[in-house]
Amino acid sequence: MKQVIQKFRSVPSFRRSVVGITGAVAAFAGTAAFADAVSDAQSALSVAQAGGESVGGSVVAVVCALAVVGVIIALVRKV
Secondary structure, three states: OHHHHHHHHHHHHHHHHHHHHHHHHHHHHHHHHHHHHHHHHHHHHHHHHHHHHHHHHHHHHHHHHHHHHHHHHHHHHHO
16 A cells, blocks of 8 residues: 555656756746846946937037027127
8 A cells, every 4th residue: 555655656746846847947047037137228228328428418518508599698688
């Protein structure tokens, strides 16, 4: 009787091992995919930062130009 029980116990144990190994491989693959996603996000952020800095510089230049034009118009009106 014990031999029969051990015979059937080995199957669930094997299944548990397969499920455990599959879970570990999936977790490792998920971590690798997450690492790829993080590196992609970091590169996208650095590109966006460079683009934002160039756009920000343009906006500051336009605002300064408008301020200078506004001051010149105000001076011309007073004269």
